[in-house]
Amino acid sequence: MQRKRKLTRSPNRIIVGVLGGLADYFGIDATLVRILFAGLSIFPGHLIAGVLVYLVLMVVIPDDATNRPRSSGTKPTEGGRKTLHDVTEEDHREDNH
Template sequence: MMNSKRRLTRSSNRILTGVLGGLAEYFGIRPLWVRIVFAILTIFPGHLVFGLLVYLLLTVLIPEDTGTSKHSSMWTNSQQSHSRKVLHDVTEEDTDKK
């Protein structure tokens, strides 16, 4: 029996939704191998629609990792990662004097 409690979640090591990365983390293997096997099984003649439906179903059923807050840099704008600027002691004055 295994002593460690593993939980299947979508991973931050993601290309689209993190499903395959989460499966790889759960089973303790490299995500590249899971992605290759999934791609081969999905493009096998007659299995494309089934593979896509399984992927979408897993995306809905597998919860997001609670520590996952960012997507792959492939899908985000790199400028969004900068910290937000905060203004202090701002006053407003009318510049249009009549």
């Protein structure tokens, strides 16, 4: 049985993950997709079209929040909130008499 693919923005992102998400969806290297997109966008008259296509894809493709890397030291809690654990505070004072 083949797993159903879903097009989402990737956590492998440089700006917002659009090109990384396309690479994940088609099963190719994200760097190759980024190079192809940049190469096609620099042709005369295509830069504005490339930016517009990217912006439209950024709005249309949903974010893949399930695979987003978390910051170290935080754990997700109910409702998507994060709490800090193992936090210590130290007070460093210099005595100036």
